[in-house]
Amino acid sequence: MTGSEEPVLLHITGRAAHITLNRPRAINALNHAMVRRIDDALTAWAHDPAVEAVVVTGAGERGLCAGGDIRAVHDDARDGDGTASAAFWRDEYHLNARIARYPKPYVAVMDGIVMGGGVGVSAHGRVRVVTERSRIAMPETGIGFVPDVGGTHLLALAPGELGTHLALTGAHIGAGDALLCGLADHYVPSVSLRQFVDDLAELPVRDALDRHTRLSPEGELAGHREWIDTCYAADTVEEIVHRLLAQGDPAAKETAETLLSKSPTALKVTLAALRRARRLGPLERVLEQEYRVSCAALTTPDLVEGIRAQVIDKDRTPRWSPATLDEVTDVDVERFFTPLGERELALPGPETTT
Secondary structure, eight states: OOGGGOSEEEEEETTEEEEEEOOGGGTTOBOHHHHHHHHHHHHHHHTOTTOOEEEEEESSSSEEEOOBOHHHHHHHHHHSOSHHHHHHHHHHHHHHHHHHTOSSOEEEEEOBEEETHHHHTTTTSSEEEEOTTOEEEOOGGGGTOOOOTTHHHHHHTSSTTHHHHHHHHOOOBOHHHHHHTTSOOEEOOGGGHHHHHHHTTTSOHHHHHHHHOOOOOOOSGGGGHHHHHHHHTSSSHHHHHHHHHHSOOHHHHHHHHHHTTSOHHHHHHHHHHHHHHHHHOSHHHHHHHHHHHHHHHTTSHHHHHHHIIIIISOOOOOOOSSOSGGGSOHHHHHGGGOOOGGGOOOOOOTTTOO
16 A cells, blocks of 8 residues: 555644545545554654644545544444444544543644544544535434534533534534534634645644634524524424424424434434533543444444435435334433443543543
């Protein structure tokens, strides 16, 4: 394998070390080998005095990272015993936690598409840069899955019920809304990105940001806050849908229809996971919960069916089981949160993480 074919490219230029996700034909989707390579690089650079910052970018024109390699998860859940996916998530979630506690500035360039696992390798960083091309989403409920990679932690911290809206609908947001929701910190026009990254070789991160950041374009969510906060404050997904339909706002009605196209089980588990994440505290505890939920999802029909419909066959007509929200019981939801015993993720707390 030549250097250009490596799925993760690593190099140091001046004071900055660079991680380039390098699977452009797959919009740099993450696989297990990539996670391990990133983690090894972060280990080495944490103790390298020549490295003052780490910069993460994606190869190609389409985006930083479209998420995890869900085709592999589909095949493992359908044909295997789930151990390969569980091992991937274990290392991926450890990486997410490491990024959040990294001792040096971790600069994520969230240009283009940033979804699922792509959010995990970017939005936990200390410096998160978006552009007018950024399209950020946690679209898991559309494939019978639940936001992971610390996504329920990030979305639980968003203002009001914006995070609940994004988690349940899987809606894509741009730069302005990413800043509003706390998924990003700085706006840099895409035409300035190359120079911004180049400047990090010579300048402290703060100085490079001061040179290139601009006022972000307006987002869309602020204008919908009233009905979002009112509707998503409900205790159940059924009541959320009811409130959305009763609003009289066309955008709220469209949102209800979007929700009713998602996996009923995934919707209910996602709402429960978000509510619990608000009480769990640090990212590490939420990642442990997400690991339980993800492992449980491997044994449900909706994950295989959702990936089949959206990614494999692309017929976009998943047959969810159970098919309706009313059929998903509290017992069904609770099963996703069952402790795993010796298989728990068991991350060190923030006070011990380096």
